Each structure stands twice: as structure tokens, then as C-alpha cells.
Amino acid sequence: MTALDRPLIVEGPPGVGKTSLAKALAFSTGRPLVRLQCHEGIDDARALYEWDYARQLLATQLARSEASPGSAASSVASLSLGALFDESFLLERPLLTAIRSAEPVVLLVDEVDRADEAFDALLLEVLDERQVTIPELGTIVAVSTPWVILTSNETREVADALKRRCLRLAVGYPTPERELEIVTAAVPDLSADLAQQVVEALARLRTLALHQPPGSAEAIEWARALLVLGADELDEHTVEQTLVTIVKHGRDEAVVRQALAPG
Numbered sequence: 001m002t003a004l005d006r007p008l009i010v011e012g013p014p015g016v017g018k019t020s021l022a023k024a025l026a027f028s029t030g031r032p033l034v035r036l037q038c039h040e041g042i043d044d045a046r047a048l049y050e051w052d053y054a055r056q057l058l059a060t061q062l063a064r065s066e067a068s069p070g071s072a073a074s075s076v077a078s079l080s081l082g083a084l085f086d087e088s089f090l091l092e093r094p095l096l097t098a099i100r101s102a103e104p105v106v107l108l109v110d111e112v113d114r115a116d117e118a119f120d121a122l123l124l125e126v127l128d129e130r131q132v133t134i135p136e137l138g139t140i141v142a143v144s145t146p147w148v149i150l151t152s153n154e155t156r157e158v159a160d161a162l163k164r165r166c167l168r169l170a171v172g173y174p175t176p177e178r179e180l181e182i183v184t185a186a187v188p189d190l191s192a193d194l195a196q197q198v199v200e201a202l203a204r205l206r207t208l209a210l211h212q213p214p215g216s217a218e219a220i221e222w223a224r225a226l227l228v229l230g231a232d233e234l235d236e237h238t239v240e241q242t243l244v245t246i247v248k249h250g251r252d253e254a255v256v257r258q259a260l261a262p263g
Contacts, residue, residue: 001167007127007148009112009163012171015215018151019110021171025147026106034101034146035108036094038115047122048132049096052089059084085136095126096140104144112162113152120159123150127165174216176203182216187223197234198223201260202246208259211249221245236262 001008010018026033036047044050092100098107109123126132130142150166152158174182180199183190190198198219206213214222225242226234239260247253 009166015217022108022149107146
């Protein structure tokens, strides 16, 4: 990704560490992390920029109050044309921040699949040309080259035009051996036997038709909860107390409870 200077799209189920990958890259290289959290209906004003309309209105009112009665109209018109849309009134959002940063950053576009398809087109100029076009100011070319990571939970298919501009990395659930390493590293005070029980239990749950299977993030949460409770094993009482850490959807609760029942 960094050598080829291409964005990376990381696809996989929730909780497998896609966002953590971008955070780790930023931490290990010392680059600032700029994060854009996508959601349904996200647009330019949330992703790129917007104008500070309150300050623009205040500037117009000040110009009107300071002008003489005979020249008030021309003064306000002059202000509107010449000053209301300069950079002092521009509010940067994550994409523009990454483009204009003098220091190279890691740009994380998180859960891009949650946004509408129109948002994919919005990203193309930023990813392909490394620039942003603002009608009132013109084209702003990247000062530095951001490393871009997009994540997707694959709830919808990301546009082909966007994918063609990216390298793709598929991340699935880790093997039991690898997940044991993850849990042990994140919760080192948890006993080795209990950590093994957590990993084995999650492996069983992922074979079920759950609405939202638990990922490694839930494994770590579960392990931390067990450590706080001072648990020694995954008995029925302990599972019941910590069920909230691994069940994220109501329809899964009964299935998980039954799957983790002793015997």
C-alpha cells in the first residue's frame, strides 16, 4: 500500500480489527490519524467542508452596521462577493483536512459501506487525483500524500470505480491460535485456561447463524469482563453475567445462551 501509493480497502465482518489496522499504521509510523466515520446520508458538509454560515451572517451584519446609510448596500454587496467565501470562513472536514495537511497523515474512511452509493463518487476525486474542488475557491491539491485506508463490513457492494483505485485486503475471523494470542496480549492477567475457554466458546458461536457473530473485539471485551469478575471458568452463572459483552443483537441472545450452556 505505502510502496505502491495506493489506497487500501479492508473488507470483513465487524470486530475483526479493520479500524485497528489504520490506528496501528498511524501509531507505528508517527503519522497523525484523520478519521472519517461514514453513515447513511453523509455528504460534502460532513466529509469535505462547509462554510461557517453563522460567521458569514455576522460579517454581513457588521458591514451593514459600519457602513454609512448611503453606501450600506454597496458595502454589503462588496463584502459578499469579495470576502464571505475566503478561507477564513471555511470549516474543514476530515477529507479536506487530510488533503491540506502539511504533515502526511493516515486517512481512515471507516465503514464506507454504510454511506450511500453517491458518496463513493465523492471519494473518487480525493483518492484518484489527490485533490478537492471547492466552487468558491477552486481546486485544492494535496500538500502531502495521505495514506488512505477504507474499511467495509460488506453490508453493501462498494462501487467498482472506487474499488479499482484501491488495493483490497480481506480480513476474516482469526484462527483459534491467533485469537488466543490476541486475547492474551490484550488481557495479560487473564488465566491461560480461561482465555482458552473464551476462544473455544467464540469459535463455536461463529458456526451458528447469528445476526451478528462476535468478533475479536468482543473476545477482548469478554475477557476483560471475566477478569473484573474474578472468574475462574465459564460456568452458567459467569456466562449469564457477561452475556452483554458478546451479544449485540436481541435475536441472538437465546441462541448464544443455549450454545454456551454446560453439557
